[in-house]
Amino acid sequence: MKRIALLTVIFASTIIAVWCTTTDNTEQKVALAQCLTEKWATMYGTTRCSHCNAQKESFGYEAFAKINFVDCDKNKNTCGLAWVEWYPTRVFADKSKLVGEQKLEALAQAAGCEYWTASTGWTIASGN
Secondary structure, rough: OOOHHHHHHHHHHHHHHHHHHHHHHHHHHHHHHHHHHOOEEEEEEEEOOOHHHHHHHHOOOHHHHHOOOEEOOOOHHHHHHOOOOOOOEEEEOOOOOOEOOHHHHHHHHHHHHOOOOOOOOOOOOOOO
């Protein structure tokens, strides 16, 4: 009987762990996008850039709609003034940059935003 109870607990824990790591955390992504915007973070890229598109997908449509995004195909002068050479590039209020596709946790840390991660369950807040 103890063995069945133990196996039941292990099975339930596994199901919960899998659910937590695969659950769409849209609210957290929207909050992160809002924080990045409030901290004057801007993403420079193009619609034809595969890494830019992957970064957009990592946020999801609802959250990415809140991101300051400059399309460098349409705004070449703006991107030139920001010294954007690679896509995607994020420029923060202090003029620091992150180049390339980034994990959301890295963006949160660079901007000083909080972000809950399903894998660790903790929030990050440091940076600018």
